[in-house]
Structures are given as C-alpha cells and as structure tokens.
Amino acid sequence: MADAEISPAQSPSNRLEEILDASDRIEELSDSENDYEDMGSVTQEEQANIDYLESVRIPIIDELKTETSEVQDDTLEVVLPFLEGNPNDYPLNIFGIPQLQREKHIAFLKQALGDYPSGFALLDASRPWLVYWSLQGLSALYYDISQYRERVIHTFSLAQHPTGGYGGGFGQLPHLAATYAAILSLAMAGEIEAYESINRKNMWHYLGQMKQPDGGFTMAAGGEEDIRGAFCALVVMSLLHIPLELPPDAPARQHGLTSFTDGLGEWISKCQSFDGGMSAAPGNEAHGAYAFCGLGCLAIIGPPKETLNKYLNIDTLIHWLAARQCSPEGGYNGRTNKLVDGCYSHWVGGCWSIVEAATTSDMWNRSALTRYILSGCQFKRGGLIDKPGKRADAYHTCYNLAGLSATQHTYTYEATMQIDLGGSALDAPYYWKLDGVHEEGKVWDETDHIAEVHPIFVVPFKAAHACRKYFEEKEGF
C-alpha cells in the first residue's frame, strides 16, 4: 500500500485529495468485504487496509478543521434537528412544516412596543428602530396598527430635531438610521396628523448636510459615509417627495454638486466588491445588508433594469447573492463563510425582487428559506430569531417575516413615465405592483400567509403609496 503518512508540509488540497482517496478506498474495500462475506471470507490484508485507512482519515479531517468550520458544525448541530423534526412541538401545516405561530408573534411584537426594564436604557438611541420593526412585523402579520397612531406621532414629534431629521429621542442629535426608522413608522401610522408632524423643509436641509462631494451620504454630521446613508436618504426623499435639488446651504454645492443624485450611482457602483457582492463603502467586505441598501437605492434612482445594468455587474451580483443561501440550512448568511441567520431572509432574500425586476428569472430557493424560517426561527414563546438556541427580538421578527413575505409574493416594476437617470423624481412608490402569490413548489399554507411588503420601502404598499401621494399633492413645504 502507498505511504499514507501525513507530512506537515502537505498543502490542504493535497490533504483533501488524500482524504477523498482514503474514503474511496474504504468504500471499495467495504464493498469487497461484503462480497467476501457473501463468499464467507475476508482476507487479512483487506482488513488491515480498512483499519489503516480509518485510522488516518479521522486525524486528517480533524487537522482540516478551522475556527469557522467548527462554528459551522456547531450551527448544523443546532439547526438540523429543527429541519428534520419538530422540537418545539408546533402544529404542522399541510406540508408537514411547523405552522406560523401568528398569535404568539403578534403578542411578542405588542410587548416590544411596551415598556422596557431599566437595563434596556442602552437601546435608547435605537428607539425609532424598535417602533419600526414592531409596527412592520405586526402589519406583516395582518394586525391592524391604527391603535398606535397617536403614540407614534407623539414619540417622533419629540425625537424630531429642531434643525431637521430624527434622533433616538428628545434632545438626541439627528442620525439617518433613526430618521429612516421614524419616517417609515410615521408612514405606517399614516393619515394627515402623522404626515404633518414631519418638518419636510428642515429634512431637506438636514439631508443636504449628509450629501458628500463624492456622491455618497454620511449617516450623521461628521459621521461615517456608507451605503446605508445613501439608502436611508433616498427612501426618506422618495416617501416625502423632497426636492432633488440640493438646498443652498448643502456643503456639497461648494464642490459643484447641485442634485442629491449627483454622483450617487457612480458611488454605489464602487461599492460592488470583487466577488460581486456589495459593501458598506468602496473597498470593504461585501455583506447582504449592504447589498439590499445598494440595490434599494438604485431602484429608487430609476428603473432597476436601467440602474442595475448601468452601475453593477449583475452576473457576479447574482452569483454572490445565490451563494448566500446556505445548504442544508435553507436560510441565508450575510457574508462569505459566515453563519445562517434569520434576518438575512430579508436583507438577502429581499434583494431578489429587485434583481428580478432587472432580469427575469426566478433564481432562489423560496421553499428552502420558508422551511428555515418556519422550522428553525420561531421562538417557542413568540417572536422570531436568528437561529435555534437564540432569543427573539423585534429586529429578527421583522426581517424573518419580511423574508417570508418575499418567498410568498412576486412583484413587478412598471415605470409609467420615462425617467431620466440623473434627475428622476424618485417615483418608486408608484411603480412597484404586487404581481401575485408565488405558488410554485410552495411549502406554506394559508395559516402561514404573510401580508405583501413593499420590496424597497419594507412597509405595506398602501403606506408607501399614500405617504408619497400626500406630499406630492401638497404645495410647497
């Protein structure tokens, strides 16, 4: 037999080859062992070979383990029992998958809108997010949120900064993430009182301060410039019908920029990484949450078919997005070599509607994602989670449900007017239409049905549409 001693100088690929050889030979020999058994004998030499190969195979596999592969093994150990069985003992849908625990999730999100113990003071700056995640999660579950209208208006009237934009609460400096969550919450709460609580003129000036000479946006004055900034700003501008023209006091004007969209597509283009994904800022590691921000932003600037083709390499993007869907888990991870997590059901799963509006095909495994969410991400006491063993929170509840909604619906983008890429009126709220319920290969039944979620604004369609319409019909600020 060839010398199978493992030399430390061997490359991992040589070792891998050796494992595969060893495995093949063990299989061959095992087969022949069965044949010999049938014939009533197995040679001593064959048995020695089997024993030897078994003894070298295990150490080689151990040596190839890395920190990442071990965490991945640990993840499979917790996820697989949920995919193969029903450890939470939930009733099953007609496809044998745990049913959506709608009432428990509603109760969890209602609680998330209530009071918090003092230890949660650290989350104070994220208060707008807690409101948004909870309201959007409830809406996705078909729960009527109108009872929260007054509270939402009150909360955000206090969090609105006198110079524009929103902070985490009264007296806090404005931040684009808080501003994004506040505007989406107010759009969901709806009606004139909510819309009129927003100081749009100050918002225009505030956003003007965030616009950078290179085309991107910072998250706060003097803060980091990243793709979240661009997405948050464009979502707010589109929903509030903020003028595209930069305000006179915008610092970017001193660098020759006149419009909020000047240089924006080019800046987002630079965020596409070498592997096809999208990163927070040019040159960084690609991540699913940033991919959604980048694609969402391009889909607001103009029709995805035009903007994605103009600014991105769609082929490598599709390759990278598809590679985020984990096997055998079925859910998505956020970046290469990382773990499956229920929130990426939206951040990555939600990218497909935009990509499919620019291409045509159906390129992801909706039923595998559904299985992961329903089997692995429902917390026993309500709310949804990252993966089995984790605790529920409003963030994971909102984005698991948004991802589940994406698996169940198809959308179309129909621009009814010709849009100039450099100077559109950011009309995206009008152009996305619900195409229908996705039935092919479905593993969810009526008890698991989730409301449609706007593919870009991640609120109910009617909330995005009504808010934009209100401001479009209003004269001046």
Ligand SMILES: CC(C)=CCC/C(C)=C/CC/C(C)=C/COP(=O)(O)OP(=O)(O)O
């Ligand atoms: C609209 C808006 C403001 C969007 C922001 C979206 C968002 C969730 C950004 C987080 C991105 C990020 C690098 C997570 C890594 O976390 P990790 O290292 O804990 O997780 P991982 O291992 O899954 O990458």
Ligand SMILES: [Zn+2]
């Ligand atoms: Zn997560």
